[in-house]
Amino acid sequence: MNHYTDVLKKYADFSGRARRQEYWMFSLIQSIIAIALVILDFVLGTLPILTVVYALGTILPSLAVTVRRLHDIGKSGWWYFIGCVPFIGFIWLLVLTATAGQPQPNEYGADPKGYHA
Numbered sequence: 001m002n003h004y005t006d007v008l009k010k011y012a013d014f015s016g017r018a019r020r021q022e023y024w025m026f027s028l029i030q031s032i033i034a035i036a037l038v039i040l041d042f043v044l045g046t047l048p049i050l051t052v053v054y055a056l057g058t059i060l061p062s063l064a065v066t067v068r069r070l071h072d073i074g075k076s077g078w079w080y081f082i083g084c085v086p087f088i089g090f091i092w093l094l095v096l097t098a099t100a101g102q103p104q105p106n107e108y109g110a111d112p113k114g115y116h117a
Contacts, residue, residue, distance in 0.1 A: 004029040007065045008058075014077060018068035019112045023097055026065050030058060071108035072101035 003025035007018075037054050041047040067077035073096060083093040103111055 007061050011061050014064050014067045016068055016109045017072040017112045018065050023069040069097050073099050074102050074106045
């Protein structure tokens with residue numbers, strides 16, 4: 001849960017680097033919360049009010065952690081838009097976010113793991 005709250009604390013911080021663990025744990029917890037909200041919306045008959053409010057509230061932290069994740073592999077945050085390419089873009093972005101970060105400092109900062117391989 002710390003990874004999720006850490007990302008929220010860095011709400012609009014697009015500088016620096018994010019580890020794979022930070023990115024994927026945030027994505028997992030965000031997905032679980034979104035699914036729970038869809039179910040709650042359905043039960044309460046308010047579909048999709050709670051889900052939309054949550055999605056709007058977390059869109060900026062999601063974008064920021066993705067940009068920091070791309071920085072960790074030495075890519076510019078503009079690579080985020082590769083996901084807009086039909087069919088292959090999402091897969092390419094998925095591969096980029098799953099790629100191991102550079103172990104040495106890069107132009108975006110020091111290795112977030114705190115050691116050098």
